[in-house]
Amino acid sequence: MRVAILAYDGCMGAEVLGLSDILLVANRISMMRTPDAPPPFSVTIIGTRAGQVRLAGGTQLLVAAPSPFDLLVVPAFDINSADDIASALADLDEEKALIRRAAGQRKVASICGGSLLLADAGILDGRQATTAWAFAGEMARRYPKVEVIPDAVLVRAGEIVTSGAFTAYGDLALQLIRDCAGTSLARAVGRFSLIDHRPRSQATYLDRRLSHRRRESFARAVSAWLEQRITERYRLETLAEAFNLSSRTLLRKFRAETGRSPLELLQDLRVEKAKLLLETTTLGVAQVASEVGYLDVATFSRLFARRTQLTPAAFRKRFKAIDVSVF
Structure with missing residues (x-):
C-alpha cells in the first residue's frame, strides 16, 4: 500500500512521524518473516508542493510533492481554543483541495483533529466520523451534516477512516496493517511497539475541563x-x-x-x-x-x-x- 501522509504548516509532527515509523516497523517485521516478499507499505510524507513545512512547535520538515498514492492520511493541527479552528482552517485551502481530489479516487484517513480538515473539505457530509474527544462537540456544532461519534477511537465510513485523539495514530497504524497485511502482523507490531491491539474507547479518558467548546x-x-x-x-x-x-x-x-x-x-x-x-x-x-x-x-x-x-x-x-x- 502506498501511504501518503500530508504534512502542512502547524500540523502535529508526532502524528506524521509516529505513523510513518510504526509502518516502518511493520515493514521490518514483515521482511524478517518473509525475506523474499516486498514490504507491505511504501510511505511518503507530502505537502501540497515540495519544500519545507513548519510543524507545530516550530520544527522544520522537508516534504515531497504529491505523487501517486493509495491512501492519504491527514494529521491534526495545533489548536489552543475553538477560535483557532476557524483561523487554521482558513489557511488550509490548498490542503482541503488535495483532500477532495483524493477522496474522489482513493482512500482517506485522519488522525485526531485532522477530521476537522476532512469535514471542512466537505468529504464527511452524511457520514459517521470521530475526532479527538476534546473537539467532538465543536466538530458536531460546526458540521451538522456529519454524525460525530465522540467515544470512538476509529470510525470507518466507506473509504474514509477517522481516528480519535493524539496518539490514535497507533490505532490507525494497526488497522492499516490488519487491512493490508493481516492480523498476525498487526499483533506483532502492537507487541513490539507497546500498542494495545484491542478495540478501545475514548470515553475512559474524557475530561470535560479540557474540552474545546464555545x-x-x-x-x-x-x-x-x-x-x-x-x-x-x-x-x-x-x-x-x-x-x-x-x-x-x-x-x-x-x-x-x-x-x-x-x-x-x-x-x-x-x-x-x-x-x-x-x-x-x-x-x-x-x-x-x-x-x-x-x-x-x-x-x-x-x-x-x-x-x-x-x-x-x-x-x-x-x-x-x-x-x-x-x-
Missing part, C-alpha cells in the same frame, strides 16, 4: 450554578427560578447553546468530580457517590460506567495517582 455566557452560568450545588437533588423548576425563566424557556435556551439538557451537564459534572476523587483519594465508592449527589450506589455506578466505559473500581485501578517519590 463559552456561551448563559450555559456557563448554568454550569457554575449546578457545580456549586452538585450534591443537591436536581429540580428543573428550581434551576429555572434561579434564572427567572420558565422551565420550557430554560431548556430551549440551554439546548440551543449546547445541544444538551442541564441534567446531562450535571451528570457529566458529577462524573468528572467522581473521577477526580477516585484518582486522588481513598474514599470508598459509596462515599464517592455521596460526594457527587447519589445516595444509591448502583445508580451512580451505572451512570459512571455508561460515561467512562469502566466501573468506578476499574477506573480507580487504572488511573489511581502514583506516588512518584518511590522512583
Whole structure:
C-alpha cells in the first residue's frame, strides 16, 4: 500500500512521524518473516508542493510533492481554543483541495483533529466520523451534516477512516496493517511497539475541563450554578427560578447553546468530580457517590460506567495517582 501522509504548516509532527515509523516497523517485521516478499507499505510524507513545512512547535520538515498514492492520511493541527479552528482552517485551502481530489479516487484517513480538515473539505457530509474527544462537540456544532461519534477511537465510513485523539495514530497504524497485511502482523507490531491491539474507547479518558467548546455566557452560568450545588437533588423548576425563566424557556435556551439538557451537564459534572476523587483519594465508592449527589450506589455506578466505559473500581485501578517519590 502506498501511504501518503500530508504534512502542512502547524500540523502535529508526532502524528506524521509516529505513523510513518510504526509502518516502518511493520515493514521490518514483515521482511524478517518473509525475506523474499516486498514490504507491505511504501510511505511518503507530502505537502501540497515540495519544500519545507513548519510543524507545530516550530520544527522544520522537508516534504515531497504529491505523487501517486493509495491512501492519504491527514494529521491534526495545533489548536489552543475553538477560535483557532476557524483561523487554521482558513489557511488550509490548498490542503482541503488535495483532500477532495483524493477522496474522489482513493482512500482517506485522519488522525485526531485532522477530521476537522476532512469535514471542512466537505468529504464527511452524511457520514459517521470521530475526532479527538476534546473537539467532538465543536466538530458536531460546526458540521451538522456529519454524525460525530465522540467515544470512538476509529470510525470507518466507506473509504474514509477517522481516528480519535493524539496518539490514535497507533490505532490507525494497526488497522492499516490488519487491512493490508493481516492480523498476525498487526499483533506483532502492537507487541513490539507497546500498542494495545484491542478495540478501545475514548470515553475512559474524557475530561470535560479540557474540552474545546464555545463559552456561551448563559450555559456557563448554568454550569457554575449546578457545580456549586452538585450534591443537591436536581429540580428543573428550581434551576429555572434561579434564572427567572420558565422551565420550557430554560431548556430551549440551554439546548440551543449546547445541544444538551442541564441534567446531562450535571451528570457529566458529577462524573468528572467522581473521577477526580477516585484518582486522588481513598474514599470508598459509596462515599464517592455521596460526594457527587447519589445516595444509591448502583445508580451512580451505572451512570459512571455508561460515561467512562469502566466501573468506578476499574477506573480507580487504572488511573489511581502514583506516588512518584518511590522512583
